[in-house]
Amino acid sequence: MTGMPTRRLGALEVSAQGLGCMGMSHGYGDADDERSLATLHRALDLGVTLLDTSDYYGAGHNEELLGRLLAGRRDEVVLATKFGFVNRLGEPAAVRGDAAYVRQACDASLRRLGTDHIDLYYQHRVDPQVPIEETVGAMAELVAAGKVRHLGLSEAGAETVRRAHAVHPIAALQSEWSLWTRDLEREIAPVCRELGIGLVPFSPLGRGFLTGRYASVEGLAASDVRRTQPRFADGNLEQNLAIVRKLEELAAARGVTAGQLALAWVQHRGDDVVPIPGTRRQRNLEENLGAVNVELSAEDLAAIDAAAPAERVAGTRYDEGSLKLVGK
Numbered sequence: 001m002t003g004m005p006t007r008r009l010g011a012l013e014v015s016a017q018g019l020g021c022m023g024m025s026h027g028y029g030d031a032d033d034e035r036s037l038a039t040l041h042r043a044l045d046l047g048v049t050l051l052d053t054s055d056y057y058g059a060g061h062n063e064e065l066l067g068r069l070l071a072g073r074r075d076e077v078v079l080a081t082k083f084g085f086v087n088r089l090g091e092p093a094a095v096r097g098d099a100a101y102v103r104q105a106c107d108a109s110l111r112r113l114g115t116d117h118i119d120l121y122y123q124h125r126v127d128p129q130v131p132i133e134e135t136v137g138a139m140a141e142l143v144a145a146g147k148v149r150h151l152g153l154s155e156a157g158a159e160t161v162r163r164a165h166a167v168h169p170i171a172a173l174q175s176e177w178s179l180w181t182r183d184l185e186r187e188i189a190p191v192c193r194e195l196g197i198g199l200v201p202f203s204p205l206g207r208g209f210l211t212g213r214y215a216s217v218e219g220l221a222a223s224d225v226r227r228t229q230p231r232f233a234d235g236n237l238e239q240n241l242a243i244v245r246k247l248e249e250l251a252a253a254r255g256v257t258a259g260q261l262a263l264a265w266v267q268h269r270g271d272d273v274v275p276i277p278g279t280r281r282q283r284n285l286e287e288n289l290g291a292v293n294v295e296l297s298a299e300d301l302a303a304i305d306a307a308a309p310a311e312r313v314a315g316t317r318y319d320e321g322s323l324k325l326v327g328k
């Protein structure tokens with residue numbers, strides 16, 4: 001798509017919407033590499049530059065998949081990956097952020113990605129056992145070595161963001177942000193704005209729920225993480241669906257889908273915000289990219305806020321174990 005607008009994450013220029021690649025390897029049921037690759041190529045053809053992966057997604061599979069795309073199109077991509085989780089999906093969460101691990105993880109990611117540099121390298125979760133200065137110090141050495149161009153954090157707390165940024169400029173904070181997850185608005189986003197750090201909302205579609213197409217967990221694969229997430233649990237799901245039905249009404253009145261409305265709402269949080277909806281499918285990719293051009297007035301935004309008040313969302317966004325690692 002010519003004319004895809006761009007936004008800045010710190011000193012990094014990226015398409016106004018990125019593509020989250022996690023579901024192509026892990027979390028949301030079966031993946032098909034050839035279908036995923038076709039979606040990735042289509043994303044680049046449509047002007048998406050920011051691709052988001054992690055060494056965690058499919059235990060390296062997602063980075064290897066992106067490596068296949070990058071082999072021919074490296075220059076078109078702003079490549080973002082992450083390190084930190086040392087457990088596999090489904091095992092209790094465990095993270096490492098010591099300097100030796102940072103170096104080792106980066107080299108392993110570069111090998112899987114088949115490239116000599118990562119454009120945006122995130123710490124996936126802060127390691128509570130390691131001072132952030134040590135972790136970001138090691139990440140800064142990767143920048144000096146030319147292996148990494150820009151640094152990011154994910155789900156870090158406000159104080160950690162400040163301390164990290166004092167060691168080396170942080171280009172972006174990637175944290176969950178959507179109509180049903182607004183935790184970072186109070187304290188963390190203002191600190192990022194004060195420091196010139198861009199915001200990358202993950203799961204901006206509420207793990208698909210805000211599209212209105214997930215009315216039950218019945219059809220989901222046995223391995224789908226949503227089956228274990230409190231907001232999709234019996235009782236909570238019904239209450240949350242009532243919110244989505246209102247969003248669908250507002251969307252229909254504006255000639256867009258509920259998912260597009262949810263994405264446009266995130267996009268309207270500010271010019272420093274670059275959501276990364278995830279999809280394995282070209283059709284959904286195209287729908288999601290349509291949100292980039294949806295203009296919402298102050299009145300529209302107020303109507304959306306009123307239809308989806310955060311306090312009416314039932315259930316926490318993660319289970320207890322995973323919640324312990326966010327906002328640290």
Ligand SMILES: NC(=O)c1ccc[n+]([C@@H]2O[C@H](COP(=O)([O-])OP(=O)(O)OC[C@H]3O[C@@H](n4cnc5c(N)ncnc54)[C@H](OP(=O)(O)O)[C@@H]3O)[C@@H](O)[C@H]2O)c1
Nearest residue numbers: 020021022052202203204205206207208277278279280284
């Ligand atoms: N930093 C972190 O800790 C963290 C955590 C979670 C995610 N992330 C990143 O953020 C990205 C996005 O988050 P996410 O994938 O968790 O959640 P999301 O973008 O809110 O939703 C993804 C889900 O919605 C479905 N979907 C996407 N577009 C759709 C559409 N137009 N209509 C109907 N269904 C649609 C996808 O299924 P289909 O594949 O079938 O389209 C998938 O199941 C991830 O890919 C990952 O890169 C980061």
